[in-house]
Amino acid sequence: MTKVVEGKNIVRDYHVGGGLFRPARTVHAVKGVSFSVDKGKTLAIVGESGCGKSTLARIITLIDPATAGELLIDGNKVDIARDGLTKDMRRKVQIVFQNPYGSLNPRQKIGDVLGEPLLINTDKPAEERRDLAMKMLKKVGLGPEHYNRYPHMFSGGQRQRIAIARALMLNPSLLVLDEPVSALDLSVQAQVLNLLADLQDEFQLTYVFISHDLSVVRYIADDVMVMYFGEAVEYGPREEVFSNPQHSYTKTLFAATPRADVASIKARLARKAA
Amino acid sequence: MALLDIHNLVVEFQTASGPFRAVDGVSLHVEEREVLAIVGESGSGKSVSMLAVMGLLPWTATVTADRMTFNGRDLLKMSPAERRKIVGKDMSMIFQEPMASLNPCFTIGFQIEEVLRFHMGMDKAQRRARAIELLKQVGIPEPEDRLNSFPHQMSGGQCQRVMIAIAIACNPKLLIADEPTTALDVTIQKQILDLLVSLQAKYGMGLIMITHNMGVVAETADRVIVQYKGRKMEEADVLSLFESPKSNYTRALLSALPENAVGDRLPTVSDMMFEPAPSGAGA
Ligand SMILES: Nc1ncnc2c1ncn2[C@@H]1O[C@H](COP(=O)(O)OP(=O)(O)OP(=O)(O)O)[C@@H](O)[C@H]1O
Ligand SMILES: Nc1ncnc2c1ncn2[C@@H]1O[C@H](COP(=O)(O)OP(=O)(O)OP(=O)(O)O)[C@@H](O)[C@H]1O
Ligand SMILES: [Mg+2]
Ligand SMILES: [Mg+2]
Numbered sequence: 001m002t003k004v005v006e007g008k009n010i011v012r013d014y015h016v017g018g019g020l021f022r023p024a025r026t027v028h029a030v031k032g033v034s035f036s037v038d039k040g041k042t043l044a045i046v047g048e049s050g051c052g053k054s055t056l057a058r059i060i061t062l063i064d065p066a067t068a069g070e071l072l073i074d075g076n077k078v079d080i081a082r083d084g085l086t087k088d089m090r091r092k093v094q095i096v097f098q099n100p101y102g103s104l105n106p107r108q109k110i111g112d113v114l115g116e117p118l119l120i121n122t123d124k125p126a127e128e129r130r131d132l133a134m135k136m137l138k139k140v141g142l143g144p145e146h147y148n149r150y151p152h153m154f155s156g157g158q159r160q161r162i163a164i165a166r167a168l169m170l171n172p173s174l175l176v177l178d179e180p181v182s183a184l185d186l187s188v189q190a191q192v193l194n195l196l197a198d199l200q201d202e203f204q205l206t207y208v209f210i211s212h213d214l215s216v217v218r219y220i221a222d223d224v225m226v227m228y229f230g231e232a233v234e235y236g237p238r239e240e241v242f243s244n245p246q247h248s249y250t251k252t253l254f255a256a257t258p259r260a261d262v263a264s265i266k267a268r269l270a271r272k273a274a
Numbered sequence: 275m276a277l278l279d280i281h282n283l284v285v286e287f288q289t290a291s292g293p294f295r296a297v298d299g300v301s302l303h304v305e306e307r308e309v310l311a312i313v314g315e316s317g318s319g320k321s322v323s324m325l326a327v328m329g330l331l332p333w334t335a336t337v338t339a340d341r342m343t344f345n346g347r348d349l350l351k352m353s354p355a356e357r358r359k360i361v362g363k364d365m366s367m368i369f370q371e372p373m374a375s376l377n378p379c380f381t382i383g384f385q386i387e388e389v390l391r392f393h394m395g396m397d398k399a400q401r402r403a404r405a406i407e408l409l410k411q412v413g414i415p416e417p418e419d420r421l422n423s424f425p426h427q428m429s430g431g432q433c434q435r436v437m438i439a440i441a442i443a444c445n446p447k448l449l450i451a452d453e454p455t456t457a458l459d460v461t462i463q464k465q466i467l468d469l470l471v472s473l474q475a476k477y478g479m480g481l482i483m484i485t486h487n488m489g490v491v492a493e494t495a496d497r498v499i500v501q502y503k504g505r506k507m508e509e510a511d512v513l514s515l516f517e518s519p520k521s522n523y524t525r526a527l528l529s530a531l532p533e534n535a536v537g538d539r540l541p542t543v544s545d546m547m548f549e550p551a552p553s554g555a556g557a
Contacts, residue, residue, distance in 0.1 A: 049430070154317075186527050189486070190540035212459040257460050
C-alpha cells in the first residue's frame with residue numbers, strides 16, 4: 001500500500017492580536033496530530049465544533065502551513081512556508097470547503113467556475129473544457145440549464161454540489177472534503193456519496209472526509225479519527241471505533257446522535273405530553 | 275389565530291432564460307408553541323419561501339400570495355419600514371449559510387449588539403451582558419474573549435452558533451431556522467435543539483425548522499411538511515409521517531438514510547420515485 005498523505009505531529013497555533021486593553025493570545029487549534037491515508041482509502045475526521053478539523057484540512061491541502069510537524073504527500077516532505085507550491089501539487093490535492101458560497105466568485109457563471117481550473121492548469125481547448133464542465137454538472141445531479149447561472153441563483157445544496165464538481169475537475173489524487181454533504185437533502189446526499197464511491201473505485205481516489213454525521217461516516221470511512229480540543233483522541237479502523245469506542249467524548253458523540261425511528265418519536269411525544 | 279398563515283404563495287425569479295417559478299402555490303401555517311418541520315428536495319423552494327416571508331428576496335423576485343399574515347398583520351401590505359421593525363425582532367431567521375451571512379468586517383460582538391441596540395434600545399452595558407449571555411447559551415467557550423473575534427477567526431460551527439445567537443437575541447415570536455445545525459457535531463446540535471425547544475416553551479415561540487436531517491425532525495417536530503419541486507407533497511404530524519408516509523417521495527427520502535445502505539451503494543430518490551406506491555398511497 002502506498003501512503004498518499006501522512007502527517008506527523010502536526011501543530012497549528014493562531015496568534016490573535018490584542019487590542020488597546022486586551023493582551024494578545026494564542027489559540028492552539030491543532031496540538032500534534034498524526035495520521036496516514038493509503039491510496040484509494042477514506043479517512044473520516046469527526047469531532048466537536050471548533051476542535052481543529054478545518055484547520056487540519058487547510059494544512060493537508062497546502063493552503064495553510066503547519067506551525068510544527070511534518071506533512072508528506074506521496075512520501076515526499078512538503079513545506080509550503082519554505083518552498084511554495086508547484087502546479088502539480090496544486091492539481092493533485094483539492095479541497096471542498098465547508099462554506100460553499102464564500103468559496104464561489106459571485107460574478108462568475110457556473111460553467112466558468114468549472115472550466116477555470118482546466119484553463120489555469122491545462123492547455124485543453126475551450127470546446128473540450130465546456131464538454132468536461134457539462135459532464136461534471138450532470139455527474140453531481142445538475143443540468144445544462146445551470147451552466148450559465150450565477151452562484152446566488154442556486155439553493156444551498158446546489159451550491160455545495162458545484163463546489164464538489166469544481167474540486168473534481170482536475171482529477172485530483174487526494175480530495176479533502178470539509179462537511180461536503182451536510183447541506184444536502186438525503187437524496188442528493190446519497191447521490192453525492194455514491195458518486196464519491198464510484199470515483200474512488202474508478203480512479204483510486206483518496207479522501208479525507210470531515211463530517212459530523214456519524215451515519216455518513218460509518219458508510220464512507222475506512223478509518224476514523226475523532227478529534228477533541230485539537231487532539232486526536234481516537235483513531236482506528238471504522239468498525240473498531242464504532243463497536244468499541246475508547247474515549248468518553250466518542251461515547252458521548254454516539255449517544256447524542258438523533259434517532260429517526262418510530263419508537264423514539266413515540267417516547268418523545270409521551271415525555272412532552274406528561 | 276395562526277402565528278404565521280400563508281395561502282398559495284408563489285415566488286418567481288426573472289432569469290436570462292425567462293421567469294423561473296421557485297415556489298409554486300405553497301400554503302402553510304404555524305401556531306404559537308408549535309414546531310413545524312419542512313423537509314424536501316434540494317432546490318424545492320424551502321429557503322426562498324421563508325425569505326419571502328421575511329421580505330429578504332432580491333428585486334428579481336416577484337412574490338404573490340392569497341394571504342400572508344404574521345400575528346394577524348398582513349405582510350403583503352406592510353411597508354418596508356414597518357417590516358424592518360419586526361424582522362429580526364418578532365420574527366427572525368437563522369440563515370442557511372452562516373459564514374456567508376455574517377459581516378466579515380465587524381467583530382461578532384458588534385454584530386450581536388447591533389441587533390440589541392436597534393430593536394431593544396439597550397444601553398452599552400446591557401448589550402454586552404446580553405451578548406455574553408447569548409454566546410454562553412449557544413455553547414461558545416470564553417464568550418468574553420470571543421466578542422472581539424472576527425468571523426474568519428471562528429470555526430464553521432462557531433459562526434453558525436453566532437447566527438443563532440443573533441436570531442434569538444430579541445426572543446422572537448416566530449423563529450425560522452434554515453438548516454440551523456448543519457455545521458455542528460451531534461453533541462452541540464443537541465444542546466442547540468434543546469435551547470430552541472426551551473425558548474419555545476418559555477416564550478411561546480413558534481418554530482419553523484427547515485432541515486434535511488430526519489433525526490432532527492424526529493426529535494423536535496410536531497408537524498412536518500414535505501416539499502418537492504416547489505410544491506407541498508405531504509403534510510402530517512410527525513408520528514404519522516414516519517409510521518405511514520403517504521407520498522412516494524417521503525418514502526424515498528426515508529429510505530435514503532445512510533443507515534439503509536444496501537451493498538455498497540445508497541438508494542437514491544430517482545431509483546424509487548417511479549416505482550408504484552403500495553396500495554392506498556398516492557404521490
Ligand atoms: N484565523 C484564525 N484566527 C484565530 N483563531 C482561529 C482561526 N481559525 C480558526 N481559529 C480557531 O481555531 C479553532 C479550530 O477551528 P477550526 O475551524 O479548525 O474548527 P473545526 O473543527 O473545523 O470546527 P467546525 O466543526 O465548527 O467547523 C477554533 O477555536 C477557532 O475559533
Ligand atoms: N436569485 C435567484 N434567481 C434565480 N433562481 C433562484 C434564485 N434564488 C434561488 N433560485 C432557485 O430557486 C429554487 C429554490 O431555491 P431554495 O434556495 O429555496 O431551495 P431549498 O429548498 O432551500 O434547497 P436547499 O435544500 O438546497 O437549500 C432553486 O432551484 C434555485 O436555483
Ligand atoms: Mg470546520
Ligand atoms: Mg435552502
